[in-house]
Amino acid sequence: MDHTETGRRSDARTVGVQAVEDAMRRALELAAEGPAHGPNPRVGCVLLDPAGRTVAEGFHRGAGTPHAEAAALAAARAAGADPRGTTAVVTLEPCAHHGRTGPCADALIEAGVAAVHVAVADPNPVATGGADRLRAAGIEVTTGTLAEEGEELLRPWLHAVRTGRPWVTLKLATSLDGRVAAPDGTSRWITGSAARAHAHRVRAQVDAIAVGSGTVLTDDPSLTARTLDGGLFEHQPLRVVVGTRAVPDGARLRGPGGPLLHLPTHDLDEVLRTLGEREVRHLLVEGGPTLATALLAAYAVDELHAYVAPVLLGAGASAVAPFGVTTIGEAARLATRSVTRLGDDVLLVARRAPTQNGRPARPTKEEI
Amino acid sequence: MDHTETGRRSDARTVGVQAVEDAMRRALELAAEGPAHGPNPRVGCVLLDPAGRTVAEGFHRGAGTPHAEAAALAAARAAGADPRGTTAVVTLEPCAHHGRTGPCADALIEAGVAAVHVAVADPNPVATGGADRLRAAGIEVTTGTLAEEGEELLRPWLHAVRTGRPWVTLKLATSLDGRVAAPDGTSRWITGSAARAHAHRVRAQVDAIAVGSGTVLTDDPSLTARTLDGGLFEHQPLRVVVGTRAVPDGARLRGPGGPLLHLPTHDLDEVLRTLGEREVRHLLVEGGPTLATALLAAYAVDELHAYVAPVLLGAGASAVAPFGVTTIGEAARLATRSVTRLGDDVLLVARRAPTQNGRPARPTKEEI
Numbered sequence: 001m002d003h004t005e006t007g008r009r010s011d012a013r014t015v016g017v018q019a020v021e022d023a024m025r026r027a028l029e030l031a032a033e034g035p036a037h038g039p040n041p042r043v044g045c046v047l048l049d050p051a052g053r054t055v056a057e058g059f060h061r062g063a064g065t066p067h068a069e070a071a072a073l074a075a076a077r078a079a080g081a082d083p084r085g086t087t088a089v090v091t092l093e094p095c096a097h098h099g100r101t102g103p104c105a106d107a108l109i110e111a112g113v114a115a116v117h118v119a120v121a122d123p124n125p126v127a128t129g130g131a132d133r134l135r136a137a138g139i140e141v142t143t144g145t146l147a148e149e150g151e152e153l154l155r156p157w158l159h160a161v162r163t164g165r166p167w168v169t170l171k172l173a174t175s176l177d178g179r180v181a182a183p184d185g186t187s188r189w190i191t192g193s194a195a196r197a198h199a200h201r202v203r204a205q206v207d208a209i210a211v212g213s214g215t216v217l218t219d220d221p222s223l224t225a226r227t228l229d230g231g232l233f234e235h236q237p238l239r240v241v242v243g244t245r246a247v248p249d250g251a252r253l254r255g256p257g258g259p260l261l262h263l264p265t266h267d268l269d270e271v272l273r274t275l276g277e278r279e280v281r282h283l284l285v286e287g288g289p290t291l292a293t294a295l296l297a298a299y300a301v302d303e304l305h306a307y308v309a310p311v312l313l314g315a316g317a318s319a320v321a322p323f324g325v326t327t328i329g330e331a332a333r334l335a336t337r338s339v340t341r342l343g344d345d346v347l348l349v350a351r352r353a354p355t356q357n358g359r360p361a362r363p364t365k366e367e368i
Numbered sequence: 369m370d371h372t373e374t375g376r377r378s379d380a381r382t383v384g385v386q387a388v389e390d391a392m393r394r395a396l397e398l399a400a401e402g403p404a405h406g407p408n409p410r411v412g413c414v415l416l417d418p419a420g421r422t423v424a425e426g427f428h429r430g431a432g433t434p435h436a437e438a439a440a441l442a443a444a445r446a447a448g449a450d451p452r453g454t455t456a457v458v459t460l461e462p463c464a465h466h467g468r469t470g471p472c473a474d475a476l477i478e479a480g481v482a483a484v485h486v487a488v489a490d491p492n493p494v495a496t497g498g499a500d501r502l503r504a505a506g507i508e509v510t511t512g513t514l515a516e517e518g519e520e521l522l523r524p525w526l527h528a529v530r531t532g533r534p535w536v537t538l539k540l541a542t543s544l545d546g547r548v549a550a551p552d553g554t555s556r557w558i559t560g561s562a563a564r565a566h567a568h569r570v571r572a573q574v575d576a577i578a579v580g581s582g583t584v585l586t587d588d589p590s591l592t593a594r595t596l597d598g599g600l601f602e603h604q605p606l607r608v609v610v611g612t613r614a615v616p617d618g619a620r621l622r623g624p625g626g627p628l629l630h631l632p633t634h635d636l637d638e639v640l641r642t643l644g645e646r647e648v649r650h651l652l653v654e655g656g657p658t659l660a661t662a663l664l665a666a667y668a669v670d671e672l673h674a675y676v677a678p679v680l681l682g683a684g685a686s687a688v689a690p691f692g693v694t695t696i697g698e699a700a701r702l703a704t705r706s707v708t709r710l711g712d713d714v715l716l717v718a719r720r721a722p723t724q725n726g727r728p729a730r731p732t733k734e735e736i
Binding site for chain 1: 540542543544545546547549550551552554555556557558661664672674676677678679680681682683684686687688689690691692693694695696697698699700701702703704707709711712713714716718
């Protein structure tokens with residue numbers, strides 16, 4: 001081989017940077033095919049031969065099934081390909097612990113892979129160390145390939161593993177003047193069917209949905225994830241009620257759907273720690289205003305899903321009650337991630353803005 | 369010529385349907401180059417030769433300048449082309465009255481055009497009759513080519529001419545919870561610079577901006593249309609103050625900008641009639657909540673521009689005060705026209721929904 005044309009050198013075992021990036025993009029696609037809910041991260045893996053051609057692919061299909069690396073190795077063998085000497089491109093650092101399956105680092109070593117490229121290092125204290133173990137076995141390991149995309153895919157899981165608390169998404173569905181109901185309490189429907197269908201698809205992707213106990217009494221929600229025809233999605237999130245009021249015997253929450261967990265407390269820290277211990281990675285909070293406001297006041301909202309309808313009410317309950325803002329600089333100001341039209345409504349997804357001393361960043365002053 | 373292939377017949381003087389539509393699309397583009405403000409409609413005109421080729425184009429540049437048809441005829445002559453036998457494609461029915469310029473219908477007749485295609489018939493009682501006059505002169509006239517697009521371009525003007533009142537656009541700039549200020553009254557800035565720049569470009573396109581007299585005292589707005597660097601656009605809308613409180617001597621409203629008109633009344637009907645008589649075609653209402661609410665209560669809002677920022681306040685003045693809605697079915701429900709992301713903010717443009725007995729349509733009931 002003559003490398004003088006490109007000026008780059010590579011030994012025969014090393015796949016080029018571009019091929020690794022392409023494979024990582026594919027691995028991220030594969031990872032996204034796994035379930036968004038559940039205690040385990042979504043991971044994808046692509047095995048490349050020394051020429052950069054794909055030998056096999058795999059992804060994790062949820063707790064109790066093979067990890068992505070094991071799935072890719074199995075796929076290679078099933079296709080009659082030898083994984084020896086391949087390069088493994090994996091979205092998350094291979095684990096080093098014995099869980100429901102053996103350590104992936106060991107599986108890669110035993111299979112004789114030559115190199116491993118990782119997007120995101122594993123922050124999980126019980127699983128980390130995979131890269132070190134691979135290196136000790138003489139395997140070349142790099143981390144950080146498409147790290148940003150990898151982090152984004154794993155956002156709720158990474159947050160939960162790093163902090164011990166679930167990623168909190170607050171859902172609001174309001175009129176343009178920020179109201180969730182008319183003065184007589186009626187609220188069906190402020191947003192339209194496209195927005196509601198979207199909200200149900202989000203429910204089907206989270207681990208748990210929480211409402212305040214007041215909302216249970218007022219609205220009698222079912223908190224199920226439903227398809228367009230009213231059927232139940234296969235995955236039903238844990239249904240969490242926060243607050244001291246009892247859940248009535250005949251409540252819809254006791255009907256078909258996910259398990260019910262009543263946390264009779266107003267201590268949000270306790271709520272989030274308890275859910276974290278139960279391996280709830282992603283919590284969707286659907287109201288009412290009391291719970292939403294308490295989370296905002298505690299700076300505990302990681303992401304906001306605001307469904308806004310082209311409707312004005314002029315009166316009725318506000319989505320959010322006072323939470324200590326007295327002047328504009330103290331507002332809870334989020335960073336917009338996306339804006340999507342859903343029928344006549346709009347969905348604005350926003351994240352917690354970069355913080356200063358643990359409080360949301362203040363907007364900078366600007367001359368009039 | 370052999371027409372057996374297409375099965376269509378046409379005489380040598382008649383331009384085909386597709387060529388007329390293409391020319392109308394171009395005429396609409398030309399029309400849109402004219403000023404959106406001012407008493408006159410935006411009109412574009414394209415002259416086609418019998419083969420469907422463009423001979424000349426023209427559009428109206430505002431009151432006191434030639435109408436689109438006259439501009440196109442002048443352009444043809446300036447280029448040494450004979451307009452005789454051409455087909456005129458015009459976005460609005462040629463006028464039949466002597467205004468600041470002579471009737472366009474007569475100009476087309478004198479020029480010897482063979483056919484005239486129109487998008488929108490002229491609803492103006494003093495200008496209408498152009499099509500009849502053309503037909504009486506033996507010219508073939510069709511109306512309705514791209515009528516919907518033509519109506520859309522002329523929406524405020526058509527509304528004003530048909531009703532005698534300006535098209536009313538209500539602008540709101542709010543937090544996600546529908547507030548226009550924090551509890552201490554501070555509001556600079558809820559929306560970001562991209563949203564504010566957009567709002568200034570809208571100001572530069574309307575005939576008048578209105579605020580309530582309370583807002584003058586609270587916010588001391590200038591109501592000028594400003595460029596990004598703080599300079600003034602060439603066109604400055606009429607500044608209208610509605611309400612009985614006096615405009616202070618030192619108010620910014622008395623500084624550089626459009627003329628000031630104080631209407632010391634709470635009678636919105638009187639306000640809109642007065643502005644209609646002054647040939648205000650498009651009125652932008654910028655608040656405050658009292659004026660916005662009165663307009664909503666009177667079903668006088670034709671279009672809503674809602675700039676929404678990813679901000680939550682929990683308290684502070686609402687964009688809209690109570691206007692009689694007690695249950696969800698009575699909500700002011702609008703039809704979304706567009707959703708646009710502007711920096712971190714979103715602009716939702718919505719129109720008055722189809723009405724039932726003059727009141728906004730009720731949403732249909734849907735099973736839960």
